[in-house]
Amino acid sequence: MRYRRPQWRNALILLSAASCALALTPAPSFADDVPVVLQVKTNQRIGSASPFLAGANNDQFWNNSHGLWDPAANAPDPAVVDKTRRANIGMVRFPGGTPAALYDWKSAIGPANQRACQTPGQPNGGPGPVDGSFGPDEYMKFVEATGARPDIMTPMINETPSDAADWVEYMNAPLGTNPRGGTAWAQIRAENGHPAPYGVRSWEIGNEPDRSAQTYWRSTDPTTNLREYAFGGTEPQVGQNLQRGCDRRPAASKSDGRANQQLKVYYPPVVPDSQTIYVGGTAWTAVADLGSAGPSDRVYEFDPKTGTVHFGDGIHGAVPAKQAVVTADYTPERKPGFVDFYAEMKKADPSIDVCATWAPINKESGLGVASFAQVMRQSGLADNYDCLVVHPYTNFRNVFGDGDWKTAQEGHDEYFLGEKQATDLVANLISDVRTNGSGRQYVATSEYGALWFGAMNDISAYPHWDTAMSHALYMASQWTAFSQLNLPWAMGNTLIGDTPTTLRSVLGGLPDLVYTADAVMREQFKPLVDGGGTTVATTVRNNPQVTPEATEDARFGTYGALATTAAVGDDGVLRVAVVNRDAGRAVTAEVVPAGYAHGDLAAVSTVAGQEFTSYNSVGDPDAVQIQRGRMSLGSTAFRYTFPAHSTTIIELHPAR
CATH class of the missing domain: 2.60.40.1180 (Golgi alpha-mannosidase II)
Incomplete structure (x- = not known):
């Protein structure tokens, strides 16, 4: 050359x-x-x-969303608002991705000091129980202050279609209306300080359901998993730990040695009499009433509706030995699928877009088997979704099979070899939806970027890779690709983190809020995306x-x-x-x-x-x-x- x-x-x-x-x-x-x-x-x-191609995922709803929310002022941090507006972040997702997969929105509204704990959605319970300090109303105050468009990821593992439709009503129903009867959620929203509807148009159902770490109750077989995500179903749960309150960490499934312990299975309601509860590997016996049990009887009461396991007090039923692990085999009752959520949410507000999220990124997560769009068409439901959301991350280790970079140039090259693959993935999904949809569906992305997912060895040759020009150029390349592919919206990286150099955060973390190269480029693109x-x-x-x-x-x-x-x-x-x-x-x-x-x-x-x-x-x-x-x-x-x-x-x- x-x-x-x-x-x-x-x-x-x-x-x-x-x-x-x-x-x-x-x-x-x-x-x-x-x-x-x-x-x-x-x-x-x-x-x-579209003015929504350079949006951002909001990856944490607890701890006031990395300090984004100021509880004393009952308002978002003004510096975060100012820099979000300056960076022209046109769309912000809530309550996040994997950490929010078990989110309970009804426990995150009303007075903050009265809100219940939340269970993170990461494997093995993530960091343990977290708070719901940054709830739907706080999120919308931030969205309104920044002028961004909202997008809500609706969990489907612990929530029902009715729960999701209630959330739609809470966010969108005009005061004085009650679209589905029952609780008047618009009135409750008004009592919480916002009489006017929020008008949230974009709703996702679930987060990365094709990934092995997020199958939850569903099968790990991609073909079966897809059908269960789309249409619902059930799978026997074997040797599963129990949770204590909001805590799903492994230690929570160990007996604390106290009387009257209550633990819960992960996925109630349960098919009656399908459960076997083990303490330290030994099966105990279900009884209708602990009051009739003796002090050494290895028994428990079980509520199949809530999945609660209630042990004795040492007088009526034995107390599980301290540190004994409690596990369960059981079969959940039929769980709803995407089509159930779609139908109920549309009753609450027909004008919203309800997006499916089954969009595999590799063979392990489902590429090579029937797609969501194909399965919906084959079932005569080609029109029963509005959009399909993909997370086309470039995972350096998974794509390139190496855990380190010998030079910064190697890292830079892998960014753009990976970006080419990510763009092809989105283009192929668009083609699939056009072929198998009804003609009105679109593809969008609520997470994208390039990262190691924690599986890196020595990258000292490029220590600031995640906030440097290479990363910003990757993001800008994705914006140009998404623009040419006519995506209506896209949200990449995360908005804010705990520290100035938090992985992939557009604005770093408080108190400094470093305006990263990524943020600079978003600002530069403003005339292009906001010009109509x-x-x-x-x-x-x-x-x-x-x-x-x-x-x-x-x-x-x-x-x-x-x-x-x-x-x-x-x-x-x-x-x-x-x-x-x-x-x-x-x-x-x-x-x-x-x-x-x-x-x-x-x-x-x-x-x-x-x-x-x-x-x-x-x-x-x-x-x-x-x-x-x-x-x-x-x-x-x-x-x-x-x-x-x-x-x-x-x-x-x-x-x-």
Whole structure:
């Protein structure tokens, strides 16, 4: 590959000092042997430009959502609100993903000091019982303060379709109405301080039901699991620990040696007389009334409706020995599936979108078997869902089979080899839904990003990978892809964390709230996604291909240096977004705004940082920032050199 210095043929009319310094610093560039052409096809409309493509997942509802909520002020932290608005985070999900899979919304409304504990949804009980301090009303106050659009993940493991429909009514029913009879949830919302409906339109049913760690009561076989997610069913539970209150950690299933202990099975109600309760591996006997038992009788009472196991007090029934593990075999009664939730929630508010979440990302989680859309069509229910939500994460270890990076460049390359796979996954899902749906369904994503999922060895070669330019460029590449695929909304990374460098948090953590490179790029994309109008097609001819540095990554092929999208806003301005993912080389391309007559002057914004490893920190909060200027580019096609590891947005105004 030959290299050359970029020829800066763009006449600089008005640039900030910072922008000028960036633009005039020569960098190695791809050779001119094969000209790169970016064609913007303004007559090929993809769909309405969406302001919701750079949303964020809110991953924690307890502890006031990482401090986002200020209970003393009964309001969200103003700094979080300000930076959320600045970063243009147009959509925020609640109550989160896996940690919220067992969320009980009815225990999270009303006076905070009267709310019951919550059970986290992670395997083995996660951190143990947590509070419900950041509930639906607190979430909506934050959403209203930031101007974001809400999206609610409705758990289906511990909740019923009626519970979910009640939640829809609580959020959306006008005061004085009661769509389904029963409890007047709109009145309760008003009593909790919000008479007007919240108007939540996006609702997801479950979180990652295809993943092995989140099958819960369902089968681990993907084909059976899918049908149980879609249509409901039941599975015998064998050797399952019991929970104590909200605690599902393994230690909670051990006897504390006290009289009158009460524990619960995970998934009530239970088929009567299907249960066998074991204490220390020995089966005890169910009785109708402990009052008739003797002090050494190994017996218990059982309520199949609630799944509660009640042991004796040492006078009427024996007390399980301290530290003895209590387990259960039982069969839950039929559990509802997606179709049951969909039908009941639509009764509460027909205008909402109810999204399924069965969208496997690999063979282990269900790729290769029938899809959700196929199963629904085969069952004559092709129209009984509004959308399908996928979480197309790039999991470095799972995708690349390695637990470390020898160089930062290796990590950078794996970001974009993985991004290509993630985009293909979403595109294939869209095709599947179009083929098997009724024609009105869409695909969206409520979680995406690139990470190790904790399974990493030595990545000291790139210690700040999760907040550096590489990660931000990955996110920007996904935005361009989602735009070209016409996704109506997407939420990636998490909004806020516990510390300034919390994994994947857009705003770091309080009190510093580092405005990460990811946040900077979201701000840069604001004119593109908020301008209304229409997304138009873009293609890159002779897109330079980047060959990964690590030989073990070569089997995944190459990735294109440029990722692009464009939109013509309601104001008539054509905005072209270009992400150059190459870590060290600029790319000069001829930009052809086909079908669009534009003036000579253009506004240009660039985010690059000094290196692809650059990141914002508490000590250096502005290492990565937006550089803005105006340039003369001519009134037809023009050449532009896109710096290495950068995003650029060019705004072309219609010719006068």
